[in-house]
Amino acid sequence: MLQLIKKYYYGDYGEIEGGAAPAPGSNSREWPLWEVFIRSKQGLDHKHVGSLHAADAAMAIENARDVYTRRMEGVSIWVVESKYIHASNPDESDALYDPANDKIYRHPTFYQLPDELKYM
Amino acid sequence: MESDTIVMNETAITDALIDCTLQLADDSLIMGHRCSEWCGHGPVLEQDIALTNIALDYVGQSRNLYQYAALLLEQLPKEKALSLVDFDIIPEHITEDSLAYLRDVGAFKNHLLFEQPNGDWAQTILKIFFFSVYRFYLFQQLQNNADERLAAIAEKSVKEVTYHLKWSSEWVIRLGDGTDESKFRMLQAIDALWPFVGELFEPAGYETLCYYSDMLTFERLRSDWLNKINQIFETATLPPQSIGRWHQTGGKNGYHSEHLGYILAEMQFLQRTFPNAIW
Amino acid sequence: MDTTKLSEQFQQKIDEDIKIEPQDWMPDEYRKTLIRQISQHAHSEVVGMLPEGNWITRAPSLRRKAILLAKVQDEAGHGLYLYAAGETLGITRDEMYQQLHSGKAKYSSIFNYPTLTWADMGAIGWLVDGAAIMNQVPLSRCSYGPYARAMVRVCKEESFHQRQGFEILLTLSKGNAAQRKMCQDAINRWWWPSLMMFGPSDNNSPHTAQSMQWKIKRFTNDELRQKFVDVCAEQVKFLGMTLPDKDLKWNEAKQHYDFGAINWDEFWNVVKGNGPCNKERLATRVQAWENGAWVREAALAYEDKKAARQYRYNTTQAESKMPAG
Numbered sequence: 001m002l003q004l005i006k007k008y009y010y011g012d013y014g015e016i017e018g019g020a021a022p023a024p025g026s027n028s029r030e031w032p033l034w035e036v037f038i039r040s041k042q043g044l045d046h047k048h049v050g051s052l053h054a055a056d057a058a059m060a061i062e063n064a065r066d067v068y069t070r071r072m073e074g075v076s077i078w079v080v081e082s083k084y085i086h087a088s089n090p091d092e093s094d095a096l097y098d099p100a101n102d103k104i105y106r107h108p109t110f111y112q113l114p115d116e117l118k119y120m
Numbered sequence: 121m122e123s124d125t126i127v128m129n130e131t132a133i134t135d136a137l138i139d140c141t142l143q144l145a146d147d148s149l150i151m152g153h154r155c156s157e158w159c160g161h162g163p164v165l166e167q168d169i170a171l172t173n174i175a176l177d178y179v180g181q182s183r184n185l186y187q188y189a190a191l192l193l194e195q196l197p198k199e200k201a202l203s204l205v206d207f208d209i210i211p212e213h214i215t216e217d218s219l220a221y222l223r224d225v226g227a228f229k230n231h232l233l234f235e236q237p238n239g240d241w242a243q244t245i246l247k248i249f250f251f252s253v254y255r256f257y258l259f260q261q262l263q264n265n266a267d268e269r270l271a272a273i274a275e276k277s278v279k280e281v282t283y284h285l286k287w288s289s290e291w292v293i294r295l296g297d298g299t300d301e302s303k304f305r306m307l308q309a310i311d312a313l314w315p316f317v318g319e320l321f322e323p324a325g326y327e328t329l330c331y332y333s334d335m336l337t338f339e340r341l342r343s344d345w346l347n348k349i350n351q352i353f354e355t356a357t358l359p360p361q362s363i364g365r366w367h368q369t370g371g372k373n374g375y376h377s378e379h380l381g382y383i384l385a386e387m388q389f390l391q392r393t394f395p396n397a398i399w
Numbered sequence: 400m401d402t403t404k405l406s407e408q409f410q411q412k413i414d415e416d417i418k419i420e421p422q423d424w425m426p427d428e429y430r431k432t433l434i435r436q437i438s439q440h441a442h443s444e445v446v447g448m449l450p451e452g453n454w455i456t457r458a459p460s461l462r463r464k465a466i467l468l469a470k471v472q473d474e475a476g477h478g479l480y481l482y483a484a485g486e487t488l489g490i491t492r493d494e495m496y497q498q499l500h501s502g503k504a505k506y507s508s509i510f511n512y513p514t515l516t517w518a519d520m521g522a523i524g525w526l527v528d529g530a531a532i533m534n535q536v537p538l539s540r541c542s543y544g545p546y547a548r549a550m551v552r553v554c555k556e557e558s559f560h561q562r563q564g565f566e567i568l569l570t571l572s573k574g575n576a577a578q579r580k581m582c583q584d585a586i587n588r589w590w591w592p593s594l595m596m597f598g599p600s601d602n603n604s605p606h607t608a609q610s611m612q613w614k615i616k617r618f619t620n621d622e623l624r625q626k627f628v629d630v631c632a633e634q635v636k637f638l639g640m641t642l643p644d645k646d647l648k649w650n651e652a653k654q655h656y657d658f659g660a661i662n663w664d665e666f667w668n669v670v671k672g673n674g675p676c677n678k679e680r681l682a683t684r685v686q687a688w689e690n691g692a693w694v695r696e697a698a699l700a701y702e703d704k705k706a707a708r709q710y711r712y713n714t715t716q717a718e719s720k721m722p723a724g
Contacts, residue, residue, distance in 0.1 A: 029699055030493045031164065033486065050549070051483040052166055053492065055294070055698035056705070062287055063166040066173045067476055071556075087422060153456060156464075159471050160452035161683070163691025165445065165479050172472040179465045186461070217460045241694045297704060298697030305693070383456075390459035390517055397574055399459035399517070399567075 032081050034060040036068055039076035046078050054079075132329060137267055138192050138204055139229065139326035142219065143372060145185035146230035149220060151251055152178030153383055154238055163241055170287065174248065177280045184273050186216035206374075209395050221391035225380050229324075232371040233316035235380045242295050242305035246313055249288035250349070254320050255281045257344045265331070289352045296356025306358060318367025320345070327372075413614050418544040421487040429613055433543055434488050435504075436615065438495040441481035442506035444474045446499075446680050450514040451523060459517055466563050467520060473556050480549040487545045500685045508666065509592050511674030518571055518578075518585035524564010526586070526593040526631065532557050533627050534597065542614040565634070572638040586635070587643040594658075595666045597624040625655055632656045 031053040037046035049068050054060035060079040068074065155175035162168030193201040193214045201214060206227035211218035234251060238244045259281060262274035295302040321342035323331070342363065350360045370376065390399070405424050412419065419425055448471050455471065458464035482492045498504035509527055514520070532554065539550035571582040598620040610616040628647075635642050646659035668674065 030491055031695060031699065033483075050480055050552075051486065052479060053164065054166060055695075056702045058290060059166075059698070062290075063170060066170045067166065067479055070173075070472070070476065089422070149461075152464075156455045156468055159455055159468065160445075160448035160475075161687040161690075163687070163694035165475055165482070167694075169472055169475045169479070172468060172475065176465060176468050176472070179461060179468065183461050183465070220461055221459075241691070294698050294701040295694075298701040299693070301693050302697030302700075386456050389457060394575065394577060397459075397578060398570060399463055399574075 031055050032083070034064075034079045035082050035085060036060075036064040037078040037080075038064070038068055038074040040074055042075060046076065049073075051082060134192065135204060136326040136329035137270070138189055139324075140330040141185050141189040141192070141270065142205070143229040143324070143327070145182045145189060145219070146228050147234055147251075148178045148182035148185060150228075150230045150234045150380070150383065151248075152176075152182060153387060154234065155244070155248070157238055158244065171244075174284055174287070177284070181273075181277050181280070182220070183216050184276070186219045188269055188273065189219060190214045190216055209392065212396060217391070221388045225376050225384060226374040228376065228380060228384070229372050229374065230380075231316065231319050232368050232377050233313060233319065235371070235377060235383060236313065236316065237379060239309065239312060240305055242302065243309040243312055245288055245291045245295065246306065246309040248284060249292050249352070250313065250317060250320075252281055252285040252288050253345050253348045254341075256285050257341050257348075261331075261341070267330075292352055292358075293356040296353065296358040303357070306356070310358070310361065314361065315368050318363055318365075319369040319371060321363070322367075322369060322372075324372040410612075413542050413612075416542075416614075418547065419542050420544045428609075429615075430488055432610065432613075432615065433546065434485060434490050437481055437485040437488070437546055438490070438498065439505055439507075441478050441485060441495065442499045442504055443510065444478035444481060446506045446684060447510045448474045448478075449680055449683055450510055450512070450676075451520060453514050454517065454520050457517070458520075463520075463567070470524075470560055470563065473560065477549075477553045477556070480552055481546075484543075484545040484549040496688060500681070500688060502672070502681065505670065507596060508669040508674060509596050511669050511677045511680060512588070512592055513675050515588075516581045516585060518568065518581040519589070521564050521567030521571060521582065522585035522589040524560050524562075525568055525634070526564075526589045527596070528557060528560040528564060529631065530593045530596045530627055532561060533623050533630075537617040537623075540614075540617060568638055568640075572640060582638065583640050586638075586640055590643050591662065591665075592669075594624060594628070594661055595669075597621075597627065599663070599666075600624075600661075628656050628658050 032055075033051055034054055034057075035051050036049050038049045039046045052060065052063050052067055054063050057079060061077050064077045064079055065074075069077070152175050155171055155178060158168070159172045159175065160168065162171055193205065196204070202210065205214070205219070205223065207218065207222050208224045208227075209222045211222055233247065236247065238247075256278070259274040259278040263271050263278065265271045265274065292306070295306050297303070321338045323338045327338075346361070346363060353360060368377075371380075391397075406426055409419070409423075409425060409429075412423075419429075451467065451474075452471050455464065455467050458467050482495060485495055486492060495504065499506065514523070535550055535554050535557065539547055539554050541547045541550065568582050568586075571578040574582075601619045601621045611619075632642060632647060632649075644659045646657060648657050650657045669677070672678070
C-alpha cells in the first residue's frame with residue numbers, strides 16, 4: 001500500500017504500478033500545434049491566449065473561435081503554427097534586456113517639463 | 121359571407137404557422153439530440169468542442185421555436201390549442217418543455233433524415249452538411265415571412281447556419297478528398313442518407329399554407345440545395361447526385377422511422393415518469 | 400553553469416514569486432512532476448466529460464439540456480488548455496493520450512463513480528466541481544506560468560458549473576417526494592468520494608513538502624479538505640438535506656467542523672482500477688480515439704494534397720515568368 005503513496009497533488013494519484021504495457025508506438029502524425037492570438041475588442045492588440053491542434057489554418061481559426069471565444073471574448077483571431085514562432089533565448093536575457101535598464105530616457109516620465117504645458 | 125371566408129383562411133394560416141413552427145423546432149431538436157450524442161466521443165478534442173457548439177446552436181434554435189409555438193398556442197382557447205397539438209400527457213401550461221417532452225412519435229414533425237442514427241464521423245458530417253444547406257436557403261427565404269417573429273428567428277439563426285455550413289462543407293471536402301478510407305466512408309454515407317433527402321422538398325400541407333405569403337417555393341429550395349451540394353461534392357471529388365422521384369417520406373406528417381421512438385424514450389423519460397414536476 | 404548554481408537561481412526565482420516559463424531552466428524533477436500533474440489534470444477533465452455526458456440526452460428540460468451541454472463542452476475546453484500547458488514542457492498530446500490509454504497515467508478517481516439519476520448532475524456540480532474549485536484556485540498562482548494561466552481560465556469558467564449544480568439540487572429539494580429522495584441519495588453517494596478528491600491526508604504525504612517548496616502546491620490536502628467540509632456543512636442547510644456523516648459536528652474550539660474517517664481502502668482501490676466504472680471510462684476513451692484515427696489521418700492527407708497542389712501551382716507560375724529562351 002505504501003509504495004503507492006508517492007505523489008499528492010490535486011488530480012495526481014501517481015502512476016499506476018504494473019499498468020498495461022505502453023501503447024504500441026503509433027506512427028500516425030499528430031495534427032500540428034497552433035498558437036492563438038485574440039483581439040478582445042476593437043482598438044486593442046491581439047494577445048496570446050493559448051494553443052490548439054488543427055489540420056489546417058481554416059480549422060485552426062474555427063477551433064479558436066469555439067475554444068477561446070465561447071464567452072464572447074474576441075472580435076478578431078490570429079493563428080500561427082507554433083513551429084513558425086521564434087523565441088529569444090532566456091539564457092541571453094541579460095544581454096538582451098539589461099541594457100534597457102539604464103535607458104530610462106526611453107520613458108516619457110524622464111523629462112521634466114512645466115506643468116502648464118498641456119497636451120504632451 | 122365573404123368576410124367569413126377570410127376569417128376561416130386566417131385561422132387556417134395560424135394553424136399552419138403553429139405546425140410549421142413545430143416542424144422547424146422538431147428538426148432542430150432532433151438534430152441537436154443526435155449531435156449531442158457525440159459529446160465526449162469526438163475524433164479529436166477540438167472537434168468534440170466544435171460539434172458540441174453546433175449541438176448547442178440547434179438546441180437553442182429549437183427553444184426559440186418551441187417558445188414561439190407555445191406563445192401562439194397559449195393565445196388560443198385551451199380546447200382549441202389541445203386540438204392542434206397531440207399531447208399524450210395534458211400539460212398545465214403549454215411551454216417549450218411540454219412541446220418537447222409530452223408529445224409522442226406521431227406528433228413529431230421532423231424529417232426522417234434527421235432522426236437517422238449518427239453512424240460514423242462521415243455520416244454525421246454529411247447529415248449536418250445536408251441540414252445546413254437546407255436551413256441556409258430555407259431561412260434566407262423565411263426572413264421575409266409575413267410572420268414577423270418567425271422571420272426574426274430565421275434571421276438570427278441564419279448567422280449560425282452560415283457557420284455550420286462553412287464548417288461542414290470543409291469537412292465534406294477533407295473527407296472526400298482525404299484518404300481512400302475517408303472517401304469510401306463518405307460514399308457509404310451518401311448511400312445511407314440520400315434516400316431521405318427527397319422529403320425535404322416535398323411540402324406538407326401546412327408548409328404550403330404558411331410559406332405561401334413569402335413566395336417560398338420548394339422547387340427553388342430544391343435546386344439551390346442540390347446545386348450547393350454538387351458544388352461542394354465536386355471540390356470534394358465526390359460523384360454528383362440527383363434527386364429521383366422515389367424517396368422515404370412521412371416524418372413531416374408524423375410517420376417516422378423506428379429510430380425516433382428510441383430518441384424520445386430516452387429524452388422524455390424523466391418528464392413522463394414525474395408529470396408536472398419542476399426541474 | 401553547473402546544476403547546483405542553476406538550482407539555486409531557480410529556487411530563488413520561486414521564492415520571489417517569479418513565474419517559471421517554458422524556456423527557463425528547471426530541475427528535471429520539477430518538469431516531471433508538472434508533466435505528470437498537468438496531464439493527469441487534463442485527463443481528469445476529458446474523462447470527466449463522460450459521467451455527465453451520460454445525461455445530456457436525458458436532461459429533463461431544454462434549459463437544463465443546454466446548460467449541461469455547455470458545461471460538458473467547457474470541460475473539453477479545460478482539458479484542451481491543460482494539454483496545451485503540458486505540451487510546453489516537451490511532451491506531445493498524443494504521448495499524454497497514450498499514457499492515459501495504456502493505463503499508465505491516472506485521472507481523478509471521482510469519475511469512476513456512476514451517475515445514476517438526474518440529481519447526480521446537481522451533486523457533481525455542487526460537490527465535485529466545488530472540490531475542484533477549492534483545489535484549482537490556489538493552482539492559478541502556481542509557479543509554472545502556462546499552468547497558472549490555464550488555471551486562471553479554468554477557474555473563471557468553473558464557477559458557473561458549481562452554481563448550476565447547486566441550482567439543480569435546490570430545485571429538486573423543493574420538488575415532490577421522489578425528487579427530494581433523489582436529491583438526498585445523490586448527496587449521500589457523492590459526498591465521500593468528493594472528500595477523497597483532495598488526496599491522502601498530510602501525514603501520508605511526504606512529497607507535499609517538495610511541491611510546496613516549488614509552489615506548485617500552496618495548501619496541503621488536509622487544509623483544503625477542511626475548508627471544503629466547513630463550506631459544504633453550511634451550504635447543505637439551504638437544501639434542507641444532510642451530509643452522510645454522523646460525526647460531522649461544529650467544533651467551537653477549533654472553529655472548524657469535525658468530520659468522520661475517510662475510507663482510504665476504497666480510495667486506493669478505485670485509484671488502482673477497481674472502482675465501479677474504471678474499465679468502461681477508459682474503454683470509452685480508447686474507443687473514441689481509435690474510431691477517430693481515420694478522421695485525423697484524412698484531415699492530414701487532405702492538407703498534404705492541398706500543399707502539394709499549391710507547390711505545383713507556384714512552380715508553374717515561377718516557370719511561366721522566366722524569360723523565354
